[in-house]
Amino acid sequence: MREFINYDKSIEILNKIKLNKATTEKKFIIDAIGKVIANDVIADHNSPELPTSGMDGYAIKFDDINNESIKIIDKNPAGSVVESEVINGVCIKTFTGSLMPQGSDTLVPIENVEVFEDTIKITKKVPFGFATRAIGENYAKDEVLIKKGTVIGFAEVGVLASLNIAQINVIVNPTVAIASTGSEILDLGEVQTNEAQIRSSNHLTIEALCKTNGANTLQMGIVEDDIESITNLLETALQKADIVVTTGGVSVGDYDFVQDVIKDKLQAEVLFHGVTIKPGMHILVAIKDGKTIIALPGFAYSSTVCAILYVLPLIYRFRQSNEALPIVKARINEDFPRKMPKTVFTACNVEYTNNEYKINFDGKKKGTSAILTNMLESPALLIQKEDSEDIKKDDLVDILLLNQLK
Ligand SMILES: Nc1nc2c(c(=O)[nH]1)N[C@H]1C(S)=C(S)[C@@H](COP(=O)(O)OP(=O)(O)OC[C@H]3O[C@@H](n4cnc5c(N)ncnc54)[C@H](O)[C@@H]3O)O[C@H]1N2
Numbered sequence: 336m337r338e339f340i341n342y343d344k345s346i347e348i349l350n351k352i353k354l355n356k357a358t359t360e361k362k363f364i365i366d367a368i369g370k371v372i373a374n375d376v377i378a379d380h381n382s383p384e385l386p387t388s389g390m391d392g393y394a395i396k397f398d399d400i401n402n403e404s405i406k407i408i409d410k411n412p413a414g415s416v417v418e419s420e421v422i423n424g425v426c427i428k429t430f431t432g433s434l435m436p437q438g439s440d441t442l443v444p445i446e447n448v449e450v451f452e453d454t455i456k457i458t459k460k461v462p463f464g465f466a467t468r469a470i471g472e473n474y475a476k477d478e479v480l481i482k483k484g485t486v487i488g489f490a491e492v493g494v495l496a497s498l499n500i501a502q503i504n505v506i507v508n509p510t511v512a513i514a515s516t517g518s519e520i521l522d523l524g525e526v527q528t529n530e531a532q533i534r535s536s537n538h539l540t541i542e543a544l545c546k547t548n549g550a551n552t553l554q555m556g557i558v559e560d561d562i563e564s565i566t567n568l569l570e571t572a573l574q575k576a577d578i579v580v581t582t583g584g585v586s587v588g589d590y591d592f593v594q595d596v597i598k599d600k601l602q603a604e605v606l607f608h609g610v611t612i613k614p615g616m617h618i619l620v621a622i623k624d625g626k627t628i629i630a631l632p633g634f635a636y637s638s639t640v641c642a643i644l645y646v647l648p649l650i651y652r653f654r655q656s657n658e659a660l661p662i663v664k665a666r667i668n669e670d671f672p673r674k675m676p677k678t679v680f681t682a683c684n685v686e687y688t689n690n691e692y693k694i695n696f697d698g699k700k701k702g703t704s705a706i707l708t709n710m711l712e713s714p715a716l717l718i719q720k721e722d723s724e725d726i727k728k729d730d731l732v733d734i735l736l737l738n739q740l741k
Pocket residue numbers: 515516517519520533534535536537538582583584585586587588591614615616617631632633634635637704705
């Protein structure tokens with residue numbers, strides 16, 4: 336009889352798996368999008384380096400704000416350094432992005448003045464320092480702007496470009512090999528020869544999840560439920576990938592060979608086989624040659640939920656990133672009694688209104704763990720911990736936001 340462990344224990348074990356040292360590679364900043372930066376990025380200068388105009392107008396000394404007229408002595412286009420200086424009684428026409436001329440401290444926008452040949456009259460006053468960007472307004476020299484472990488997105492690309500950094504060191508993404516086992520399952524396009532066959536979704540669902548969450552993927556396709564095919568599959572996958580994910584063949588049926596191959600043929604170190612969760616109770620996690628094997632149950636909803644709970648956090652750890660599963664609080668719209676002594680993950684709909692997440696179960700189908708369509712539209716997973724109380728309507732509950740996983 337297998338020993339089932341609880342969810343928290345299984346995650347604790349997963350988090351202790353020793354991973355090979357991450358390697359880094361140099362990437363052009365645009366090619367680094369979605370990758371994890373390996374070093375802190377520190378500003379080597381102030382931005383802006385000198386006080387800079389934030390509007391088109393006239394640079395003056397604030398002392399002169401009440402003057403009847405101020406003489407225009409020069410023009411100061413962006414990108415050039417004006418020689419002349421602002422002293423009392425004079426101003427310099429200055430544009431958005433131009434350095435503030437020497438001696439000036441305030442910018443009066445063109446909308447706030449009337450121009451008479453070479454003088455201005457201020458028709459609407461501004462406070463001291465108006466529309467002048469201080470030194471270091473955007474960032475200051477020596478400020479840590481991007482911390483290592485950050486996933487590169489548009490804002491990071493922009494900040495790196497402003498620092499004149501074209502290439503950065505990023506962590507090489509782990510490779511995840513994926514295969515589905517089962518003699519009844521067909522790959523895309525494969526011809527159906529009898530009514531008992533079904534189309535495999537798991538290998539592609541999991542590839543999609545891994546790809547959008549920071550892994551390189553190696554699609555191994557469909558493998559027959561026999562010892563030899565599964566052994567070949569796992570041996571090949573273990574040579575090429577950091578993590579090997581299979582679906583099917585881990586419960587108690589006569590043809591559930593994945594577990595036999597992992598345990599007996601490969602003699603892998605089984606960390607656990609069986610967790611008190613719903614769905615996915617038969618999940619098996621093992622280590623072979625320093626690689627992690629995650630064998631998931633065959634049902635589509637089970638394997639998807641377990642890939643989210645166990646494969647994604649392992650990918651995040653490989654990437655040494657600050658990523659985590661998006662678990663937030665939400666208000667539930669109905670009573671939800673605890674039905675079994677397990678941690679249960681139930682698909683629900685989520686929306687964000689009036690400053691909080693709200694969940695409901697409208698249109699969600701009830702049945703076995705085969706129902707993947709419950710994850711369409713705006714889905715989340717309600718998390719009911721093994722030792723939790725019955726949930727009551729309007730309680731705040733934990734949910735995992737599926738749409739944020741892409
Ligand atoms: N007597 C018992 N029967 C079952 C138990 C149990 O404890 N005692 N556990 C049930 C639970 S819970 C699950 S989950 C499944 C897990 O079984 P396996 O991991 O061995 O998966 P299979 O039997 O191979 O398949 C289950 C189900 O999923 C369909 N499937 C398989 N592969 C795919 C795929 N790639 N894409 C889509 N659908 C797939 C398959 O046709 C089966 O319907 O065992 C229960 N039984």
